[in-house]
Amino acid sequence: SQDSGKQGKKQQAKGKQQEPPVQTAAPVQQAAPVQKESSPAKQKEQPAKNAGQQQKQTEQQSGKSHQTNPKTQHQSQFQLEVILRKIKDAQANLGPGPRVIPLYYIINTQKGGCLPFCLLLMTLFNNFSLGAYLYAAIHGSYGIIWLLKDFTFPDQSFRVKQKIGSALFTVGILSSYLYIAYLQMSGQGINNPTPLRAFICIFTYVIGVVLMVGSDIQKTVTLQYKKGLISNGFCSRVRNPNFLGETMIYLSFAMLTGHTCAYIIVGFAFVFLFQLRMQLKDQSLIKKEGGKEYFRNSGLILPKIFRDDSLDRLAWLAIGFFAFYAFWSSRRV
16 A cells, blocks of 8 residues: 555656646737727818917917017117217217306297397398288297296206307207298298188197196196106196197298298207107106006107097097198198
8 A cells, every 4th residue: 555655646746747837828918999980070170170279389489479578678778768868968068178058048049039030031021921920920929938938937957058069059950940930031931821821820839839838837846846757737648748839839830931941940850859858758757656657648749638549549640630631721822
C-alpha cells in the first residue's frame, strides 16, 4: 500500500510537470464608438455655426484693435498740449529783447481807434452811404463796448507782456480787421444793402456782443470768488461762448461788406487764432473736476441744444440751412 501511494504521488508530480503553462488573456481592445450618421439638416447647420463663431472672433479682434489704449490717448493729449503751448509761447516771444509791451495796450488802441478810423475813411473817400454809416455804427460801437468791458472787468490774460516782434505781429493781425473797414468805405463793399441784409447783420452783431461781453464778465467775476470749472450760465451748453460771440461780430462785418477778402480774414482769424486758444482751453478744462462730464454735455463753440448728439447735429444743420438761405436771399443784385 505504501508503494502504491508513492507511485500515485509520482504520477501526480509528472502530470503537473506535463501541464502547459496557463496563458493570460490579452487585454480586450474596446471597439471604437460608432459614429452616427448626421442628417442632412445637421450637416448644413454645422458650417453655419462655424461661420458664426469665426465672425464673432473677428468682431472681437476688430473691437480690440479699435479700442484706444488709455496710455496712448493720454500721451497724444499731452503732446497736443505741448505743441499748442509752444505755439502760444512763440507768439509772445517773437524777436529779441525782453517783454516790455503789455498785450492789452495794443488791443485797446486798435479797438478804441475803430470809430475814428471809420469816420476818417468816410471823409477821405466821400462815402456817406447807408452801408458806410451802418458799418461805422457796428464796428465803432464794438470798439467802445470792448473798452468799457476791459476797464470794468479786465481780462488778466491780456496783461501779459510781449516782445517787440510779438507786438508787431499782433498789430498786423489786428490791422487785418481794419482792412475790412477800408473795403467798405472805399466803395468796394455794399453801399446800399437790402433791408434783409441789414437786419441779418445787425441781428448777428447784437447776439455776438451779448455772448462775448456776458461770458467774459461771468468768467472774471466767478474766478474772483471761486477757482475751478465754470459750467453754468453762458457756459452751461457751450465751452467757448466768448469766441462764438467774437466770430459772430466779425462775421457781421464781413456780411455787411460782402467782399471775398473780408470772409477770408474772418476765416483766417477763426482757424489760426480762435481755434488755437479753444484747444488750449479744452486741455485745461478736461483736467478739472467734472471736466469729462462737462465735455459730454457741451459743445466746443456751438451750444448743445439736445443731449443726443445726432439730434443736436440735425438741429444745427437745419439752423445753418435756414441762415444760409436767408443770407443768400439778401445778396446784392
